[in-house]
Amino acid sequence: xxxxxxxxxxxxxQMMMPGWGTExxxxxxxxxxxxxxxxxxxxxxxxxxxxxxxxxxxxxxCGELELSNLNRQILHDDTRVGWNKAASAKKTLERMNPDITxxxxxxxxxxxxxxxxxxxxxxxxxCLDNFPTRHIINEYAVHNRIxxxxxxxxxxxxxxxxxxxxxxxCLWCISAGTPAAVFPIVGAAAGVIGCMEALEALKYxxxxxxxxxxxxxxxxxxxxxCMDLPQKRIPDCPVCGHVNR
Amino acid sequence: MAKVTCKYFVNxxxxxxKDGEILDVPDGMDVEQFLDFISNKYGPDFAKHVYATGTVxxxxxxxxxxxxxxxRIQWLQDFPAGVKTKVKDGDEFWxxxxxxxxx
Numbered sequence: 001x002x003x004x005x006x007x008x009x010x011x012x013x014q015m016m017m018p019g020w021g022t023e024x025x026x027x028x029x030x031x032x033x034x035x036x037x038x039x040x041x042x043x044x045x046x047x048x049x050x051x052x053x054x055x056x057x058x059x060x061x062c063g064e065l066e067l068s069n070l071n072r073q074i075l076h077d078d079t080r081v082g083w084n085k086a087a088s089a090k091k092t093l094e095r096m097n098p099d100i101t102x103x104x105x106x107x108x109x110x111x112x113x114x115x116x117x118x119x120x121x122x123x124x125x126x127c128l129d130n131f132p133t134r135h136i137i138n139e140y141a142v143h144n145r146i147x148x149x150x151x152x153x154x155x156x157x158x159x160x161x162x163x164x165x166x167x168x169x170c171l172w173c174i175s176a177g178t179p180a181a182v183f184p185i186v187g188a189a190a191g192v193i194g195c196m197e198a199l200e201a202l203k204y205x206x207x208x209x210x211x212x213x214x215x216x217x218x219x220x221x222x223x224x225x226c227m228d229l230p231q232k233r234i235p236d237c238p239v240c241g242h243v244n245r
Numbered sequence: 246m247a248k249v250t251c252k253y254f255v256n257x258x259x260x261x262x263k264d265g266e267i268l269d270v271p272d273g274m275d276v277e278q279f280l281d282f283i284s285n286k287y288g289p290d291f292a293k294h295v296y297a298t299g300t301v302x303x304x305x306x307x308x309x310x311x312x313x314x315x316x317r318i319q320w321l322q323d324f325p326a327g328v329k330t331k332v333k334d335g336d337e338f339w340x341x342x343x344x345x346x347x348x
Binding site for chain 1: 256294299302304308312315316321322323343345346347
């Protein structure tokens with residue numbers, strides 16, 4: 001696998017990064033990533049991974065686009081209200097970068113469907129809006145040793161962390177979650193957290209930089225403050241407690 | 246009495262109407278008792294964020310969803326007694342920190 005002249009031109013500014021070059025760009029091109037959710041977090045995540053040249057994006061969302069989504073879900077627009085979000089995402093992303101492959105999955109992620117939907121990928125990105133589904137993905141990621149980037153947002157606050165259990169705590173070790181509800185959300189806040197997730201993904205896939213392993217960054221956009229919280233494994237964690245390093 | 250700092254984050258601000266306070270806690274109270282106390286103080290809209298419930302690895306769970314002195318109470322390396330850990334003067338509890346939105 002090589003980079004075409006067009007790809008070298010498209011990615012030249014990031015390839016200028018120390019340690020990146022052709023080799024890291026080819027790593028991105030060979031990578032296969034699962035994005036769970038094509039909404040507020042999924043939009044910046046998918047757009048920045050697509051424009052950075054991640055070879056295959058497998059994006060999953062069973063929801064239909066509503067007008068009230070459009071303050072934050074920038075993959076979509078007014079003309080697509082009623083569309084499935086994964087299908088809309090595929091159309092946008094292929095326009096943004098025709099050199100990549102985008103697979104749109106329109107199914108719900110459940111304990112029964114998760115293996116078939118995710119399959120073998122290099123990385124999973126959590127762009128979901130509820131903890132029950134996050135924990136289904138967390139279990140799959142832990143048991144299949146697939147790195148998993150978690151993000152969450154509410155109003156103007158959010159958090160992000162890089163999970164690769166058992167080297168790091170899993171999502172269960174970090175948070176059991178919060179009740180699902182309709183919550184306030186400012187689109188730009190989802191943009192900030194989504195961009196952090198995308199950058200964590202690009203660092204992992206390219207091998208440039210260091211990830212938020214065993215740390216959780218909590219960002220409060222209302223006060224523009226950050227907390228960097230160390231995270232630990234729960235010794236008897238029901239998900240990763242029995243997984244050996 | 247022990248003086249305990251409570252910080253309230255976005256998930257629970259609707260119930261507390263303030264982002265923090267210092268509470269006097271009777272000596273000898275453990276974390277579980279303190280969580281019951283503060284859940285009663287602020288009611289069900291607060292209490293639903295104190296404990297997380299659901300299913301993981303096929304098993305139902307109910308577990309505290311709080312931080313004590315910047316650490317989860319489930320980290321037995323730090324809190325060998327878990328929720329039976331005694332509340333001390335100067336402790337700091339965080340409620341409603343981890344947010345779950347994204348769609």
